[in-house]
Amino acid sequence: MRILIVEDDEALARQMRDSLVEAGYAVDHATDGEDGHFLGDTEPYDAVVLDLGLPVLDGHSILKRWRSDGKVMPVLILTARDGWTDKVEGLDAGADDYLTKPFMMEELLARLRALIRRAAGQASATLTIGPLTLDTRSGKVSVEGKAVKLTAQEFKLLAYMMHHQGKVISRTELTEHIYDQDFDRDSNTIEVFVNRIRKKLGIEIVHTVRGLGYQLDWQGEGASARTA
Structure with a gap:
């Protein structure tokens, strides 16, 4: 999941960025309203943290x-x-939620998790499909109750797919949502991550849709027809 922070307080922005990166998010940061508007207008973000009192252009x-x-x-x-x-003005302008400074980072993370879930049509903090479970709060993944250890990038990719179960997702979309703006992106590594995830999960749940991308779908042990 990729987050944009638009905040001119460098110390606060750094704290938020560190907390979000530690929680498994890819994070971009803008220090003024003009840059923030441009990034939000041109890049695909799963959520935005937007300060109201910004230089150049207000929130x-x-x-x-x-x-x-x-x-x-x-x-x-x-x-x-x-x-x-x-x-009220912020909510009427199109905001989905708000936090008043000062705040606890744990609350920021919880509110962002809830916003991202709702945007993806997911109600619970624990995402489940077939025997696969991903806890968005703890970052733990399990299959039939047995823990599965993933790298940070593997977790980001699986989490994005878990939020969009059943959707065919292109390599480009996955690349855009698991890397921040400054990362040297290479869509070819997506295939490597997918293959590693498949091996670690040990179930046929991540399918290749030829020419289009990948789909997270569970149809039982016989669901292998679309998997390359």
Whole structure:
């Protein structure tokens, strides 16, 4: 999952970025409203953390522009203001949730997990398909109750697919959502990660749809017809 932080407070942005990266997210950061608007307008994010009091272009203006342009990614606004009118204005501008500074990083992570789940049509913090389970809170993966150890990149890829069960996902889409902007992206590594995940899971659940990408789907032990 890929997150955009738009925050001009460098210390706070660094704390958020470190916490999000440790939790398994790919993270981009913009320090002013103009850069933040550009990134949100041109890059695919699973969620955005948006400060309201930004230089160049304020958070409300950014959010209104995104929504008017049809951008639907979940947005969590940050504000140092306690006035209820600022919160209402942010929500009416298209925000999905808000946090008032100061806040605990654990709450930020929990709210982002909830926003991403809801955007993907998932209600529970524990994602399950067939015998495969992924706990978005702890980052643990298991098959039939037995723990499966994945690398950070393997977990990111599987988590994205778990949030989009049944959807055919291209290599390009996976690349865009598991790497941040500064990473030297190579879509060819996606196939390597997929093969490693298949071996570690030990079940036929990640299928190759030739010419299109991959699909996470469970039809029992006989579901191997689409797997390359």
